[in-house]
Amino acid sequence: MNEKTVDRKEISTIPILDGTKYGHWKMRIKIHLRYRDLLDVCNRPCPSDTSTGAANKWTKARFEAINLITTRITERVFREVINSKNIENSHLLWSKISEQYASKRAVNRGRVWMDRQLCFFDGNLQNYIDHCRKLMM
Numbered sequence: 001m002n003e004k005t006v007d008r009k010e011i012s013t014i015p016i017l018d019g020t021k022y023g024h025w026k027m028r029i030k031i032h033l034r035y036r037d038l039l040d041v042c043n044r045p046c047p048s049d050t051s052t053g054a055a056n057k058w059t060k061a062r063f064e065a066i067n068l069i070t071t072r073i074t075e076r077v078f079r080e081v082i083n084s085k086n087i088e089n090s091h092l093l094w095s096k097i098s099e100q101y102a103s104k105r106a107v108n109r110g111r112v113w114m115d116r117q118l119c120f121f122d123g124n125l126q127n128y129i130d131h132c133r134k135l136m137m
Helices: 004-011 021-036 039-043 053-072 076-081 090-100 106-117 125-136
Strands: none
Touching: 021 039, 021 053, 021 090, 039 053, 039 090, 053 090, 076 090
16 A cells, blocks of 8 residues: 555544534544644744744645645635635644634534533433533534
8 A cells, every 4th residue: 555545544534624523623633633743833833943944844844734634624614714824824724723613702602502402311321421522522
């Protein structure tokens, strides 16, 4: 099996963010970004005191992270989060996705409240706990 086939198979295990289950998506994609040494370029901006070689390496990693993230989001999510500032900046893109889906904005609180309304106890404690955990992710 060549490297590209393995990459596609690994990437296909990351769920596609469709606006729901952001917590689960974030954990899965963070694991993959960390595995590929790309999480750093998402969590912080490019250091200003880097050499040309280090800056080039950072730029390559940044674009690789953007590519990975954008392949694991739906078209609707893409339109909601991508703009002219973050299309080339993985840190800004990561921040925008987090702001869109994990902030305390009214729409996000409403989504959590509506999901919570669907969680009910049917007599099976383990099912109830599993369902509540899914809502938190």
